[in-house]
Amino acid sequence: MDNEQWNDEAYRKCRKIIVLAATACAIAANKYRKLYLSKDPYRGEALRGLVETERIIGVSDTTCRSLIRMSRRAFFSLAEMVRHRGFLYDSKFVTVEEQLVIYLHTIGHNAKNRVVLHQFGHSGETISRYFNRVLCAILQLHTELLKPPRSTTQPKKYLRYFNNCIGAIDGTHIPAWVSVDQHRRFRDRKGNISQNILAACDFDMRYTYILSGWEGSASDSRILDDAIHKEGEEKIVVPRD
Incomplete structure (x- = not known):
């Protein structure tokens, strides 16, 4: 095989690799666009999660304790604590309070992702993302939430x-x-x-x-x-x- 034939063969292989790589990039870009850039809203009801959050924390201590295992006073104290320390912040569509309610409702009832996403009107990815975000915030508060006993006396x-x-x-x-x-x-x-x-x-x-x-x-x-x-x-x- 002379140099000219070898160059032609190398050129064809190189062109084939470029075409395959470009095709793979185009497919990946199209999939990313469909998943993250052109997502349709999971529910047609606007602000469904905000309304559900208000139903839970804005009515009474009985409702609050029943659904998120926490009194309204304790809940708002926790919300203020994580917001003040910068562990959590309001996003464009999900407030800190809603993020906490999603997390507390999930662990309080061992609720499945599909159940919670239907209740709050978000996608499963959104529910999972905010659950993990709140979990990390709670772990950072362990020194304040977990206290050693102050004395060895008992009632x-x-x-x-x-x-x-x-x-x-x-x-x-x-x-x-x-x-x-x-x-x-x-x-x-x-x-x-x-x-x-x-x-x-x-x-x-x-x-x-x-x-x-x-x-x-x-x-x-x-x-x-x-x-x-x-x-x-x-x-x-x-x-x-």
């Missing part, structure tokens, strides 16, 4: 049964979403895919310690041992006389 009515007790500690299972190859590790004794969460609270029903991340198959004793032997802030504090 007198419990003194007879729980002398020198400062609170209670227990484990609970919450649903977990993991890859198929991890199902065996996260399957609990009831056959569900879950995490085993260790939590401690005082006599005022305030959480003083939470340890998450353990597989559902892990025993409570193993998790407690891990909490006791951790280092730094992740270690559970055991008062000693």
Whole structure:
């Protein structure tokens, strides 16, 4: 094969690669436009999410507690806290209050994405995005929301049964979403895919310690041992006389 033939072959291969790359870029651009730039509104009702939010937080404490597991006073205090610290902010169509209501309603009722998107009139991607945004904001407030007990005293009515007790500690299972190859590790004794969460609270029903991340198959004793032997802030504090 002489140089001229080799150059022609190389030119054809190069042109073929360019055509294929251009075609792939055009397909990707068209798909992106359909998904993100030319989206039709999920619901025809304008401001449906804002109206639903007002129905939940603007009526009474009974409604608020029933739907988002929080009083109106506590809710607005939380909204002011995350807004003041810059953790959350109003977007063009979704206020901080609506973002919090979406998150609290989801975790309070273990609601599915498809159920919440229908209730608030947003797409599944929008619901998921704001849920994760609020979750990150709440995690940043852990130093203020989780407080160690201020004393080791307990109410007198419990003194007879729980002398020198400062609170209670227990484990609970919450649903977990993991890859198929991890199902065996996260399957609990009831056959569900879950995490085993260790939590401690005082006599005022305030959480003083939470340890998450353990597989559902892990025993409570193993998790407690891990909490006791951790280092730094992740270690559970055991008062000693």
